[in-house]
Amino acid sequence: MSSSQPSVSIVVPVRNEADNIAPLIAEIGAALDGRWAYEIIYVNDGSTDATGERLAGIMQQRDNLRQLRHARSTGQSAAVRSGVRAARGAIVATLDGDGQNNPAFLPDLIAAVEQGAGRVGLAAGQRVGRKDTGFKKFQSRVANGVRNAILKDGTRDTGCGLKAFPREVFLTMPYFDGLHRFLPALVRREGYEIAYVDVIDRPRHSGVSNYGFFDRLWIGIMDLAGVWWLIRRKKPTPDVTEVRP
DSSP states (O other): OOOSOOSEEEEEEESSOGGGHHHHHHHHHHHHTTTOOEEEEEEEESOOSSHHHHHHHHHTTOTTEEEEEESSOOOHHHHHHHHHHHOOSSEEEEOOTTSOSOGGGHHHHHHHHHHHTTSEEEEEEEEESOOSOHHHHHHHHHHHHHHHHHHOOOOSOSOOSOEEEEHHHHTTSOOOTTGGGSHHHHHHHTTOEEEEEEEEOOOOSSSOOSOOSHHHHHHHHHHHHHHHHHHHHOOOOOOOOOOOO
């Protein structure tokens, strides 16, 4: 595996996903090998299982695989941010580490950003045929409906982990816990277009979800209010001309 400068960085936030590590990395390789110079950055968000050891073992065979480790779990948004900040590629793509996001859709997302030629600030996966429980699908419909009604971000599914964006665009976003769920609204706020890609959802390979509903409900409401305020306060960027003597 080449260690040349990557043009694409794949960021995967994980917490206690040891049994999902090897299958997902193999699928990422199958999707991207020969198409882009890329790196895979796993952000180990305070795992207490064998996630770190599994990654270390695979790193012996893959020199484009990197592991960042949080000493304690700080959440998905913080993990994504750590990965993006460490990324060497100009384009960053993200996906969840549980296997529900199929890496076969990564090329479509990356290509959408490339073809946007600076206009597209985000390519967002939109899940179809979701494999979650009825309750999770219900809570997502409610959350997406409320968010879209208030922010008018034109996105029916912000919870999908499959996304791609220019690294520099992401780093201009105001950081807060939960940022990954409001990227469409914030990217539009900065004047960029969003490309949408339908992706097929699938069951997780193994393990259980690390994210609950009620533990983030009130925080999500506060975040929604904060993002609404940011959008309302956005002022047009002035035209600037340098005056020379």
